Amino acid sequence: MTLVPTRTLMSSARAAGRGLGAFNVIHLETASALVRAAEHAGLPVILQLSQNCIAYHGDLDPIARAMLAIAERSSAEIAVHLDHAEDLALVHRAVDLGFGSVMYDGSALDFADNVAHTRRATAYAHASDCYVEAELGRVGGKDGAHAPGVRTDPTEAKDFVDATGVDALAVAVGSSHAMRERTAELDHDLIRRLRSAVPVPLVLHGSSGVPDGQIVRAIWAGMTKINVSTQLNTRFTAAVREVLAGRPDVVDSRVYIARGADAVTAEAERLLRVFALEPDTTSHPAEDTAC
16 A cells, blocks of 8 residues: 555544544654554554654654655555654655655744744645644643643634644643653643634644543544654563563564564554544543553
8 A cells, every 4th residue: 555645544534533643753663563553453543753753863864765665565554744843944855755744843933933934834845735734832841841731722723723724733732742651631621622713633742641531532522633652662662671681691682672663563553443432422431541
């Protein structure tokens, strides 16, 4: 199966009222593990490369081309996305490489500058029919700052989308990046108000710190794209540590990295199934904190 446009996956998920998992790629092993998860679950997934991950690899092209190749050879529906890019030049390069979507992150800027920069990113991406995500109302956790009180205003969100022409909007509703415990409580009423105010799909960042039940309720309230990174990295690292602790003689990195990748596949598959639960207006899902 060829790559599926992000627009196609997002439109289908939003129309069905289901969540779409968007998981961060760190290296080739996680890319392969995430694709296996989608194949096992029989569900679509978005593979994401962040600006920070690209900096770790030294350049966009090697890791991006490898990720695209892995996705193109999968039997699952896979879209490829640039996550949290603050550099417009990087946005342009991802569009030119054939990414299905890009996120320009101007959330650290004031409203006017965020609009101006995001509008430029959107114009470039749309010229190649590339889907664009942006962020308004800074999500906590960046640079070590935990700011759970930050929220996105629905009126401002609508004005931002109207002014920039973006296709999806990441909003601050109580989650925080890089959380290692799943204790965040989301503002589901705010999500419903944002869903009513904004004509494009909503994106939940920092989902690693949110219990399953809270995420499912958020999806039923109007969230579509669910970003997860730290939770999967935690599983990978724990599995590697377990192997090394039990087998101190191991020197072949494939032995312990394979175990880490298997752990990512298992958790990503589980999350994809959770996010795809059918909407139910008669009950609330259990507030499961297991991860």
